[in-house]
Amino acid sequence: MASSSNNTFEGSLDDAFDEHFDQFFYHCFDTTLENLIIAYGDEEEARKKRKNRAYIERNREEGHVRLWNDYFSETPTYPENIFRRRFRMKKPLFMHIVDRLSNEVQFFRQKKDALGRLGLSTLQKCTAAIRVLAYGTAADTVDEYLRLGESTTRKCVEHFVEGIINLFGDEYLRRPIPADLQRLLDIGEYRGFPRMIGSIDCMHWEWKNCPTAWKGQYCRGSGKPTIVLEAVASYDLWIWQAFFGPPGTLNDINVLDRSPVFDDIIKGHAPEVTYYVNGREYHLTYYLTDDIYPK
Known part of the structure; x- marks a missing residue:
């Protein structure tokens, strides 16, 4: 008798659960379907409002x-x-x-x-x-x-x-190889600058559309925001290294500190060069710069 009553109670619980689950499922389904229909209708209306691009015969x-x-x-x-x-x-x-x-x-x-x-x-x-x-x-x-x-x-x-x-x-977008360095050294010596392989300097590009919130970071003495371009160039205007992006308030030393131009030399990956000046053997080269750069 007790077993029969327990089975009846469990069956009623299962029926109640199924009923609530069905109600919840159909409610979620109807809500989702309604949202999709609304979204689709909005897209269709926006598509209808969107003007077709007119064809222009440009000859x-x-x-x-x-x-x-x-x-x-x-x-x-x-x-x-x-x-x-x-x-x-x-x-x-x-x-x-x-x-x-x-x-x-x-x-x-x-x-x-x-x-x-x-x-x-x-x-x-x-x-x-x-x-x-x-x-x-x-x-x-x-x-x-x-x-x-x-x-x-x-x-x-x-x-x-x-x-x-x-x-x-x-x-053109590469670092100099030993043959390039030797050629640059020969040209530098011919022009009276032995051991020189190029010139390094910075220039400022005016940033016309600089955001107002950033102007203080990019403005220098001229009052106009600028972006710095650091370049290493040889006698034939071949640019071997370019670093663009630092704010204009930085001087050449600060830009050089951020630039990767000497990373290979610091890590010991630079090509080896051997040359002689006045009978003395050298392995280090230099860039022609202005007075602000360290010697």
């Missing part, structure tokens, strides 16, 4: 012809000195970059669209990237002249930077 072919006649034809409108000023490099160097990018980077190859119409030329894409980088302007400032949109110009800059690093990084 890109005219942009290429104008660019070609201005700088790259046999009788260009603008002479070499203006090309050098506007492109920040000489024309042969620019054409070398254009040739490498067009042959080895898919983005810079001129392609045809579905109608068989030629797209933007390699010259247009590279010129757009160079102008934005050289002048520090917005992406849409080259639209009227080169005939390409803002988003396309942004892509040109991104692919240009990536392409330059991938194609030329192994040659």
Whole structure:
């Protein structure tokens, strides 16, 4: 008798638990479904309100012809000195970059669209990237002249930077090897500076859009916020080391303390160099600096 009553009691508990569980489950399900429907409705309404981007016929072919006649034809409108000023490099160097990018980077190859119409030329894409980088302007400032949109110009800059690093990084973004050091030593001795392998100094770049809260950290005597660039360059203006980013309130010694320029020498990883001056053997080289640097 007692066993029968216990079974009945346990059965009623199970039924009550199942009922409460079902109520809780259906409540959570209905709430979640309702929230999803509301969120989906908001997204649909926002999508409907979003304006479609209007297509603008820019006549890109005219942009290429104008660019070609201005700088790259046999009788260009603008002479070499203006090309050098506007492109920040000489024309042969620019054409070398254009040739490498067009042959080895898919983005810079001129392609045809579905109608068989030629797209933007390699010259247009590279010129757009160079102008934005050289002048520090917005992406849409080259639209009227080169005939390409803002988003396309942004892509040109991104692919240009990536392409330059991938194609030329192994040659130019590296530390000097023993052969480079020997060549620099020979040139330094020829110019009257034996044991010198380059010059090191800092320059200040004005930070126009510096946040107000940071101006005190980046302002120096001029009252304008600046960012410091430390560079090591040789006689041919080859930059062997660059350190960019310290605030303008730091002097050259403070920047040098943060810079990794001498890390390899401190860790003993620098290439070994042996040379002779007045019959004496030397193994240490030096950089030409101003008076603030330690001797």
